[in-house]
Amino acid sequence: MTETKSDILGVLNKYKIFIGIGVAVAISIAAVTVTLVKAKSRKDETAWQSMWRINSDLAMAAQAGKTEKDKNEALNNAIESFEYIEEALASSGTMPWILFQKGNVYYELKNYDEAIRTYNDFLQRYSGHPIAFLAKQSLGYAYEEKGLLEEAGNQFNDKLLSNKVFLLAQQGWDAGRCYDKLGQKENAILNYNKAVEIEPDSIWASLSRYRLSVIK
Numbered sequence: 001m002t003e004t005k006s007d008i009l010g011v012l013n014k015y016k017i018f019i020g021i022g023v024a025v026a027i028s029i030a031a032v033t034v035t036l037v038k039a040k041s042r043k044d045e046t047a048w049q050s051m052w053r054i055n056s057d058l059a060m061a062a063q064a065g066k067t068e069k070d071k072n073e074a075l076n077n078a079i080e081s082f083e084y085i086e087e088a089l090a091s092s093g094t095m096p097w098i099l100f101q102k103g104n105v106y107y108e109l110k111n112y113d114e115a116i117r118t119y120n121d122f123l124q125r126y127s128g129h130p131i132a133f134l135a136k137q138s139l140g141y142a143y144e145e146k147g148l149l150e151e152a153g154n155q156f157n158d159k160l161l162s163n164k165v166f167l168l169a170q171q172g173w174d175a176g177r178c179y180d181k182l183g184q185k186e187n188a189i190l191n192y193n194k195a196v197e198i199e200p201d202s203i204w205a206s207l208s209r210y211r212l213s214v215i216k
Contacts (some may be wrong), residue, residue: 008017024160039179047091047094054081054082078105082105089155099119100122101214103115103142105139107141124135133161135201136155136158136160137155139155140156149182150178152178153175153201157191160200169190171193171194171195172191172192172204173204175187175191176208176211180211
């Protein structure tokens, strides 16, 4: 099937995906996961409960139709809360989640420098953590928003993402998009084709096919 430009724009409008999807999914996963963790100590339990409450407050703020100012206030409050948890309650079990979610909130605030710093801190300290691939993907989006497209492409092509089969098509689209913006036509085509070949019926393949029809 050949997608037209209007088809692609319709899909994008429906699913709201492009920059930031990884962060949105990551926050959701974090919010669910903390409710399933069995705390090893009272201190850990308090930390997990606090993180769950922050995520709940952010979700409510996002759904309440508040002004941009109100949303930013909620996000800044979340940063302060995470920093308190980091200083007073953090342990080896909770610290990765604190850093990851702080990075997500900085991203939502469009403070990409702090988001990049926080995601990199996570990856330097917890490269083997089960959610390291989400931090890597989110780091790529933050670099892209900063206009650091070469760095973004490198993040999206990292082996941490390549090892996740369910992310391969999205990885192809994300990396291809960055190389496309850089004018690196061959790299862009290579990655767009990867998305199409791996998961031809996916949204990532649809978006990639459209870009391929434009740049070839």
